[in-house]
Amino acid sequence: MTTKVSMSINGDPVTEDVPLRTTLIDFVREEAHLTGSHVGCTFEGRCGACTMVVDGHTVKSCLMFAVQAEGSEVTTVEALAAMGDGLHPIQEAFWEKHGLQCGYCTPGMLMSTYELLKRVPDPSDQEIREALVGNICRCTGYQFIVESVRLAAQKLRALPSEQRDRCFPA
Amino acid sequence: MFAVEPREYLAPLALDDALAALERQPDGVSVGVLAGGQSLVPLLRSRQRTVEVLVDLNRISGLGRIDGGGSGEVRIGATARYREIGEHADLDRRFSALADAARTVGDVQVRNRGTIGGSLAWADATSDLPTAVAALRGLVELASRGGTRVLPVTEFILGARRTALCPGELIAGVVLPAPAAGTGSAYQKYGITVHGRPVVGVAAAVTLDPSGRCTDIEVVVSGLQCGPHRAPAARELVGGPLDEYRVGEVAAAVADAAPVHDDLRGSAEYRRHLVSVYMGRAIRQAAERAVQEEK
Numbered sequence: 445m446t447t448k449v450s451m452s453i454n455g456d457p458v459t460e461d462v463p464l465r466t467t468l469i470d471f472v473r474e475e476a477h478l479t480g481s482h483v484g485c486t487f488e489g490r491c492g493a494c495t496m497v498v499d500g501h502t503v504k505s506c507l508m509f510a511v512q513a514e515g516s517e518v519t520t521v522e523a524l525a526a527m528g529d530g531l532h533p534i535q536e537a538f539w540e541k542h543g544l545q546c547g548y549c550t551p552g553m554l555m556s557t558y559e560l561l562k563r564v565p566d567p568s569d570q571e572i573r574e575a576l577v578g579n580i581c582r583c584t585g586y587q588f589i590v591e592s593v594r595l596a597a598q599k600l601r602a603l604p605s606e607q608r609d610r611c612f613p614a
Numbered sequence: 615m616f617a618v619e620p621r622e623y624l625a626p627l628a629l630d631d632a633l634a635a636l637e638r639q640p641d642g643v644s645v646g647v648l649a650g651g652q653s654l655v656p657l658l659r660s661r662q663r664t665v666e667v668l669v670d671l672n673r674i675s676g677l678g679r680i681d682g683g684g685s686g687e688v689r690i691g692a693t694a695r696y697r698e699i700g701e702h703a704d705l706d707r708r709f710s711a712l713a714d715a716a717r718t719v720g721d722v723q724v725r726n727r728g729t730i731g732g733s734l735a736w737a738d739a740t741s742d743l744p745t746a747v748a749a750l751r752g753l754v755e756l757a758s759r760g761g762t763r764v765l766p767v768t769e770f771i772l773g774a775r776r777t778a779l780c781p782g783e784l785i786a787g788v789v790l791p792a793p794a795a796g797t798g799s800a801y802q803k804y805g806i807t808v809h810g811r812p813v814v815g816v817a818a819a820v821t822l823d824p825s826g827r828c829t830d831i832e833v834v835v836s837g838l839q840c841g842p843h844r845a846p847a848a849r850e851l852v853g854g855p856l857d858e859y860r861v862g863e864v865a866a867a868v869a870d871a872a873p874v875h876d877d878l879r880g881s882a883e884y885r886r887h888l889v890s891v892y893m894g895r896a897i898r899q900a901a902e903r904a905v906q907e908e909k
Contacts, residue, residue, distance in 0.1 A: 447623065464668070465617040467659075486615065488656050492723065501697070501726040507655040508727070511623055512648075512670060556722060577809050578721025 451513045453478065454523040462510055468503075469494040471510035472520060480521040481505065481551050484580070492579035495552035496520045497614045502559045504578070519614035521551035524558070527611050533599040534558060534592075534611075543592030545583035552579045557593050562612045565601055569594070617658035618665075620646070625670040629677060629757060629786060635669055636782050637759050643667060647784065649693055649732035652724050671731075671784070678729070680705070687792050692731025692785045696720075696743075699730060709790050710903055711799035711817045711896075715746035718801070718809045731785040734767065737841060739774035740811035745836035746801045748844065749817035750790050757786040764789070767842075774841045794830065797821040798903025802896040803836065804888050806879055812837040813880045814888035818848075818896035822904045826855050833868065833897070835889055839875045845893070847871060856901045858894075865893040 446461040453476050460475040472478050484491030489507040496505050497519040524532040531539070534557050544550045553576065560567060560575035567575065572593045573586070581589060600608055626632040639645055646665030648654055649672070657663040671677060671693055678695065682688030683704045690699065699705055700717035719725055719733075719742050733743040734754060747754075747767045754770040756763050759782060767788070770778050779785070793799070803815030815836035821829045833848035845868040854860060869890035874882040 445619070463619055464623045465619045465658075467655075488660070489652065489724070492721070495723055502723050503727055504723045506659075507651050509623075509651075509655070509668075512625075512651075512672060514625075559722060574808065575722055577807070578723045 447511055449510050449514055451510075451516045451518055453518045454520060464509065464511055466510045468496075468498070468505035468508040468510050468513050468518070471513070472496070472505065472518065475510075478520050478522050482548055484548065484552075490580065491549070492552040492556065493549050495555040495579065497555060497559065500614065502555055517614065519555075521554055523614070524554060527613060532558075532611060533603070534561065534596040537596035537599055538589075538592040541588055541592040541595050543584070543589040544581075549579055549581045553581065553589060557596060558612070560593070561597055561600055566597060567593070615659050615661060617655075618661060620668045621666045623668045623670065625673045627673055627675065629674055629784070632669055632671060632674060632784060633757060633759050633782070635667075636784070639667060645669060647671065647735070649735070650695065650724075650728035651732075652720070652728040653732065653736045653738070677786075685792055688790050690730055690788045690790070692787050693729045694731075696725035696728045696730070697722075699743075700725065708793055708797075708907075709750055709799065711746040711749050711801040711819060711900070712743065712752075712790070714801035715742040715803075715815075715817065718742060718803060718805075720809060730788055734770065734788070735777065735779060735785055737771045737773075737775050737777050738811075739839055739841050740813075740837055742801065742803060742812060742815055742836060744771055745812075745815055745834045745842045746799075746817040747788055747790070748834040748842045749801075749819045749832045750793070750799060751819075751832060753789040753791070755786040755789065756780075756783045758783040762786060768844060771841050774839055776841075793819070794821050796823060796904050796907060797830070798900045798905070798907055800896045800899035800903060802892045802899065804892060811879075814838075814885050814892055816889065816892040816896040818893065818900040820851075820856065820897060820900045820904055822856070822901065826905070828852050828854060828856050828901075831897070833893060835868075835872060835893070837885070837888075838873055840873055843872060845872070848893075848897075851897075856897060858898075861894050861897050862890075865890045865897070868893055 450459040482493035484493035678693035706713040799819035803812040874885035
């Protein structure tokens with residue numbers, strides 16, 4: 445048996461018939477064909493690679509059924525680039541500071557950084573690390589990721605407020 | 615892994631509709647009540663639990679409201695999320711132990727979804743919020759088609775993952791009575807990872823008179839197998855000042871008597887040590903806040 449589920453993903457309406465047990469991450473990847481968000485730990489909600497913004501706040505999309513996001517505004521990593529000029533300042537910073545190695549955790553890292561920098565324009569290293577507790581990276585040891593977030597914050601603070609607001613639409 | 619496909623998903627818009635949906639289920643039908651889903655969904659996906667009917671409380675308007683303020687009691691709706699509790703100015707000021715606990719659960723994503731009602735209903739031994747609610751002498755409102763009953767949280771939670779919740783009942787909210795003048799509270803915990811599940815956590819609420827003498831104290835420990843563990847021995851501190859030596863002495867006595875256990879996250883002996891240290895920290899921080907509150 446399937447249920448019709450409709451939501452807005454990165455501004456585009458998506459409607460699909462899916463089983464009730466379909467999680468939001470599976471809906472986004474398999475139905476909307478947006479494969480930027482990753483599946484790491486697969487069902488435990490431990491790794492954070494599937495982090496996306498739902499109605500203004502980050503969630504682990506493996507711990508939500510798609511049907512629960514009916515009518516929601518979902519923002520995934522694919523939307524980030526369009527908010528910036530080519531790349532989002534957060535993405536630029538991860539690029540420049542090499543805040544990744546294999547890249548598997550990166551979509552989740554970017555979305556958690558997005559939520560942090562939307563609320564806290566000038567976070568301390570402690571605040572950065574606490575904001576990323578829910579995102580596991582098995583390559584980097586986190587140091588370059590923290591540096592990337594710090595640089596992203598700097599880049600965003602340097603922007604005129606109008607342009608900065610454009611970087612945080614969700 | 616995929617969860618076993620539920621037969622039905624219900625997302626009622628009112629608490630009465632949710633209660634009616636529960637009542638309607640024939641005996642023997644397994645019902646899952648979905649709040650934040652941070653505990654239930656992993657269980658469903660790993661098939662440690664299967665449900666035929668899923669009742670999602672997230673669309674019930676007002677069920678997550680936080681009401682109160684001023685100097686009276688505060689009522690926290692069942693689906694108030696950890697984030698909302700941790701960011702709430704009045705809870706932070708007058709019911710600090712709860713705000714502390716809410717800010718240190720899991721990680722940002724978990725706090726964006728997880729709810730106080732879900733934490734109480736699941737009653738995991740290694741949870742934070744029930745311990746803070748107990749130290750604040752909170753009450754749990756249990757709604758059913760027959761009406762609402764109210765239980766102190768210490769009578770609601772019967773042990774690890776055991777509660778007084780009956781079939782057909784839902785947690786509607788939590789009531790925290792107004793703290794007496796000169797009261798402060800705090801929650802301090804140790805997890806293996808930052809904000810991880812407490813190996814040991816301690817919530818303390820203390821009331822000081824203007825001379826700094828302790829007139830009331832409540833201490834509750836989390837992370838033990840029995841669930842939130844009240845430490846009435848902390849009442850030894852009533853009647854005197856909360857000086858370092860006295861607090862240390864009583865904390866050591868509470869730790870000696872605590873029903874600690876060994877597991878992969880810590881030995882019983884280590885837990886005893888943690889109870890003593892974190893109880894001291896929680897009481898000191900609660901006392902500092904009580905003094906601020908008097909000013």
